[in-house]
Amino acid sequence: MIKRCSWIATLLLVVGAAQAIEESPRPGGVALIELGSATLPPPRVTLNDKPLLVMNRDGLWVAVAGIPLETAPGELPVLVNGREQSITVVGHTYREQRITVENESFVTQSQEQLDRIFRERKIIDGVLGSFRDVPVDGVALAAPINGSRSPSFGYRRYFNDQPRSPHKGMDIAGKTGDPVIAPRAALVAATGDYFFNGNTVLLDHGQGFVTMYCHLSEISVEQGETVNLGDIIGAVGATGRVTGPHLHFGTYLNGTAVDPAIFLPSPASD
Ligand SMILES: [Zn+2]
Structure with a gap:
């Protein structure tokens, strides 16, 4: 049954995955x-x-x-074979989001929790900062689940009025147990049950292009395994710092979080 879901999901989404992406040279965006x-x-x-x-x-x-x-708007230097070139970054203001959470430990952590968070941060940063030098034939992605997508990437967040880091992903609506698929072929770089992110899968698509799936109820893959477009990697859940089941989907290039919407096909409806 699970296999059939994967196959149908692939058929529905593979057309979108073949599209080329368009650049969006803003902070949290992508330049080509x-x-x-x-x-x-x-x-x-x-x-x-x-x-x-x-x-x-x-x-x-x-x-x-x-x-x-x-990044501030303006010229951003890149080096091409050691010679300087630049990207023109356009300004963009992200919205503010205020969240009230009842479990105080998600706002103020004990030393033990801080130690755990620090260890987990090192694992995640290790994956995001890695560069697996393999040919990459595109960066377009299929939708990992078919729910409605909140445009919440980049929100400047406050938890119980305390400033926190901006929201570095897209939240996609889903029910606990909904299958989550690999949006293109990848190596499973890490899996774990993390304090904030809950059950998490990190996929490495090559050359520093990494995608992340958080708050899963189930993880169906293991570190070191390769997956193809449409393979089930886990199921939607509400683990970690969340107020309800949904998929937090993160996309990263050169170690930096960028808006997942850039890589996805336009939603079929809505
Ligand atoms: Zn999120």
């Missing part, structure tokens, strides 16, 4: 940098000393740069 003919070896491109994903798009090398949320 054309780098000449792909008959030559791919150039090495870095932003803030981090290597960028470079893919062959219709015979041209194109770097796909994740623009950090905290």
Whole structure:
């Protein structure tokens, strides 16, 4: 039954996954940098000393740069084979979101909890900062579940009136147990039950392109395993710091969180 769901989901979503993405050069967005003919070896491109994903798009090398949320509008330098070039970052104001949570431990943590959070942060940052040098033939993604998507990426958040880091993903509506699929082929980089994120899967799509799935009720894959587009990786849940079941979906390039909406096909309806 699970297998059939996966197959149907793949059929529905594979068309969207084949689309090319459009650039969105704002903080928390993506810039595409054309780098000449792909008959030559791919150039090495870095932003803030981090290597960028470079893919062959219709015979041209194109770097796909994740623009950090905290970037000021204006020129952002990148190095192409050691020579400076720049991306023009356009301004964008993200909304403010105030959340009240009853479990005080999700706002103020004990030393033991802080130690746990620190250990988990190291694992997650290790994956986000990794660069697996394999060819990448695109960055478009299928929707991991078919629920309605909240445009909450980048929200500046306050928990019980205390400022917290901005929301670095997209929340997608779903019911506990709904299957979550891999939105393109990947290596399972890590899985775990984390304090804030609950049951989590991190997928590595190559060259620093990483996707993250949080608050799962179930994890169906193991670290080191490879998955294909449409394979079930887990199920929607409400584990970790949440107010109800949903999927928190994060997308990362060159170690920085970018808006998942950039990679997804437009929703079929609504
Ligand atoms: Zn979220």
